Amino acid sequence: MILEDNIIEVNSLEYFFGEVKAVDSISFTVREGEIFSFLGPNGAGKSTVINILTTLLPIQKGSARIAGFDVKDDPEKVRESIGIVFQELTLDRDMTVKEILEYHGRLYSMPKTSRQERIDELLDLVELEEKRDTLTRHLSGGMKRRLEIARGLMTRPKVLFMDEPTIGLDPQTRIRIWEYLRNINKQGTTIFLTTHYMDEADQLSDRISIIDNGKIIVTGRSWELKNALGEDLIYLETSDNRAAAETLKKLDSVRGIREKTKGIVVMVNVDGTYLLPEMMDRLRSAGIKIKAVNLKKPSMDDVFVHYTGREIRDSGAEKISVAVLRAGGR
Ligand SMILES: Nc1ncnc2c1ncn2[C@@H]1O[C@H](COP(=O)(O)OP(=O)(O)O)[C@@H](O)[C@H]1O
Ligand SMILES: [Mg+2]
Structure with missing residues (x-):
């Protein structure tokens, strides 16, 4: 399936934390169906960009459209079109795996039957069926991350935003998570992710933007970037x-x-x-x-x-x- 439409469009985005310029005139587009990565070191501005695009931080300067909706003018519509996985774990320790997904579905007013169906589908996808009634505090780091990805997908978003999806996980767990993400993408979800891992950007993405000091330095397919050297x-x-x-x-x-x-x-x-x-x-x-x-x-x-x-x-x-x-x- 080849779709040429831009599902993310970002124009001259800027963001200041007081005096600190965290995002410096960033522009880029992501086509529907792509896996697109921001690759950059700590402090490059990756989380700030993702937080602006997901409406968690306000637009100070520039503009962005997600799935055809303006992030500034139509934040509700943007939120309905996206799923988010944060850099830090954000699961309630006293809820079970199923309850986490249930709760999220209810939050987004999903009807009960489609909620149940989606939970079964997602637990199958991230291989957590057996942990369905386990409290999240008893899950391993990799399982928690998989649960967060499932939660991000609960509402069948058009775009899944993930801030450092495999940060702190062991190599085998990371490879498995990449496999889930490829599957999710094959099923039609566009993925925007940030990472400071070279191999993650390299192996997972259709295209990569290298970001440093709040600026995009270069964008391209992994082989294009390498061939240029x-x-x-x-x-x-x-x-x-x-x-x-x-x-x-x-x-x-x-x-x-x-x-x-x-x-x-x-x-x-x-x-x-x-x-x-x-x-x-x-x-x-x-x-x-x-x-x-x-x-x-x-x-x-x-x-x-x-x-x-x-x-x-x-x-x-x-x-x-x-x-x-x-x-x-x-
Ligand atoms: N809440 C905040 N208050 C002040 N400065 C911040 C805040 N969050 C991030 N920054 C600064 O903005 C810059 C970009 O940070 P961030 O977007 O978190 O980078 P990355 O996710 O690439 O590590 C850094 O200089 C960081 O110190
Ligand atoms: Mg970050």
Whole structure:
């Protein structure tokens, strides 16, 4: 099913917390049926954007439309069209799994029969049938997250908004949650999610916006973003990295060179397996000793470092020294 309609349209959105500019002139669109991710470090402005789009924070400047409704003028209609999963767990510990979903359905005035039907469907989808009468306080972290996703889907929303859907979960649980989300998406729900996990954005999304300091830096499909860095990345440690960069940037197939702490990364437009021997010959002729070599395909981490100049660490973003030297003649 290919639908070209934009189900989310955001125009020049800005948001200030006092003096702090949390969102800085953000514009983007999400097509119906897409999984779209905001990828960025802590403090990038992801939660603020999601909170504005879901009407939890007011629109200060700019505009947004969800499922055809203006977020500022028609917040009720927007709320009826969406489901939300928050970054923090928000389940009532003293309610059972079924009661949580029941309560949510009643809150949205769902009739009893469709409520029961939907609960059965969703508990099946997130594999929590056996926990139906269990108090949420007795669920594991992964089960709680699955229950929150089920709750977000209770009213059959057109768009599911999820702020860091797998934050703090173990790798296996995260992979399972990705599978549920793919299923939900296949059944027709558009998904907008935020994450600071590279692999989550990479493996789950149709398109990704990298966001940093309240701004969208770049948007694209995962392979487009990676291809933009070159076909291969060659990491080199040499006796003189600066001289090595000067020598190699003269090569036609070299797209760019990035300095790392101890070496350089050469972005190349061709299969690095065959370019590497030539590179090594050139360096040796220039009297440069090679200490270490590594060849790999660009990853989402490389994309992130390339566009933001830093890596995402779980403890927050950390600056590393990066400089991009343009290849000659390009
Ligand atoms: N309630 C708040 N009051 C003041 N500043 C806030 C508040 N919430 C977020 N911020 C600030 O806004 C910026 C963006 O935060 P946030 O949207 O939570 O980022 P992210 O979700 O990407 O980690 C940060 O600088 C953060 O400190
Ligand atoms: Mg956040």
